[in-house]
Amino acid sequence: MPKYHIVTFGCQMNKNDSERIAGLLSGIGFSATDVESEADLILMNTCSVRQSAEERIFGKMKDYKELKEKNSKLIVAVTGCMAGRDHDGALKKRLQYVDLFFPTRDMVNLPRWIAELRPELANGNGAEVDYLKIRPLRLPSAQAYVTIQTGCNNFCTYCVVPYARGLESNRPVRDILQEAQEAVDGGVLEITLLGQAVNAYRAPDPESFSAENPFSDHFAALLWEINQIERLERLNWTAAYPSNMTDEVVAALGLPKQVRFLHLPVQSGSDVVLKRMNRKYQRRQYLDIIGKIKGRYPDFALGTDIIVGFCGETDEDFAETVDLYERCAFDISYTAQYSERSGTLAVKLHKDDVSVETKRQRWNTLQALMEKIVLEKNQAYVDKVVKVLVEKVEGGKASGNSEHLKLTIFDSDDGSLVGKIVPVHIFEAQTWRLLGRLLS
Ligand code: SF4
Secondary structure, three states: OOEEEEEEOOOHHHHHHHHHHHHHHHHOOOEEOOOHHHOOEEEEEEOOOOHHHHHHHHHHHHHHHHHHHHOOOOEEEEEEHHHHHOOOOHHHHHOOOOOEEOOHHHHHHHHHHHHHHOOOOOOOOOOOOOHHHOOOOOOOOOEEEEEOEEOOOOOOOOOOHHHHOOOOEEOOHHHHHHHHHHHHHOOOOEEEEEOOOHHHOOOOOHHHOOOOOOOOOHHHHHHHHHHOOOOOOEEEEEOOOHHHOOHHHHHHOOOOOEOOEEEOOOEOOOHHHHHHOOOOOOHHHHHHHHHHHHHHOOOOEEEEEEEEOOOOOOHHHHHHHHHHHHHHOOOEEEEEEOOOOOOOHHHHHOOOOOOHHHHHHHHHHHHHHHHHHHHHHHHHHOOOEEEEEEEEEEOOEEEEEOOOOOEEEEEOOOHHHOOOEEEEEEEEEOOOOEEEEEOO
C-alpha cells in the first residue's frame, strides 16, 4: 500500500484542508505514515501569513532534498497559501525539489498527478470537482473543524489570503449540515466552524434552511440549524469579522450549544491605522459590538488578533490600541509584529517604517497587559463549576477546555474520560489554566 506523509503549517483551516487531502489519498488506496523516509508522497500544506512561516518551509525542504537524493521516486508536493499566492513563480523557483506545487483548491487533481508521476501508485480516478466536497479523514476525536467558507473579499492591505485562496466562496448549507451530522455520528461533541470572515457567510442554498428557523441573517441561521443536531454539545466558530457582527449574530451567541467564547479580530485600536489596513469598521463600532456582547452575555470570554507596528503606527495610535484592549478586557490576544508580505496592498501603498525594536516593545506591552487582565478575569472561576471536554489524561492529570475555552486541569488517571464532558470544581486560577477537582 503506498504511503503519504502530510506536514501542516498555519491555521485551523489548513489543518482541515490536510484532513481533506488525507481523505482523498486514503480514497485512492494510500495510508498515512509518520515516518518521512517510508513515504511515497510527502505533502507540505503551507502558510504565508508571515515571512517566518515561509522561511520554516524553505528550511524543511532541505530535509526533503536529502530524502529525494536517496529515493528518486519520492513525490514531494507543496500546497496551501504559499502555492496559492505565488502568481509570478518566484517561490516555486526556490523550491527546486518539489514535484507538485498547487493551490489548495486544486487538490482534486492529486490522483491524476500522482498517476502521471508514479502510475504504479494510482490510476488517476477518484477526483471531485469541488475540493470542499472531499470527505475529511479525521483522527478519532471529540472535536472537529468544519469549513463553511474559503477565500475572502475584504482585502485587508497586510493580508495574502484573498490572493492565496481567492475570493470568498461559501459552502451549501446542506453540505455543511451533512458533514456536521457525520462528525457527530462519529462521536464528535464540539464543532468549530471555519471561514476567513466566517460571519459573512451567505448560503448558496438558502432554501435549505428550516421553515421554523427564526433568523434571516444566513450565518445566524446556520448556527441555529447546527444547534438542532442531537448529541452535539458545543459549537464554536472562527474567525469573525467585526462589520458582520449583526444583531442577529449577537443574538445567536445565546443559542444553547454556543461556547461562551468569541474570537473577534480587531487588529488595531486606532482609526487611522484601521483605515490604512482597509479594515471596514472604526474603533467606535468595534467597542459598540463588544459592549452589546458584554451587556447580553457578561460571562463571555473574548479573544482577538492585533498587529503591532503596522506601517505608520505612531505612539498615539498604539496608545489607542492599549486603551481599546483595556476597555474590552480580552482573555487572549494573538498579537503579531507586522512584517511585509510581497504581493499585498500594504507593500504597494505604505512604508514599513516602524522599527523592529519598537514593534518588539509594543508586542511586549500588549503581552504583559494580556497576562495581567486574564489572570484577574480567571479569578471569577474560582469556586465555580465548569464543564470540561477532556482531551488528554497523562501522568495522573486530565486536561481539556471549559465552555469558556479555558484550559482546565484536574487530577485523574481515568483514560475513559477522554472525549467526555465532565464537571470540575475550580480551586485555583492561573494565567493560562484553571486548576480544579472532578465532581462525580
Ligand atoms: S478579513 Fe482581512 S485579514 Fe481576514 S482573511 Fe480577509 S483579508 Fe485577510
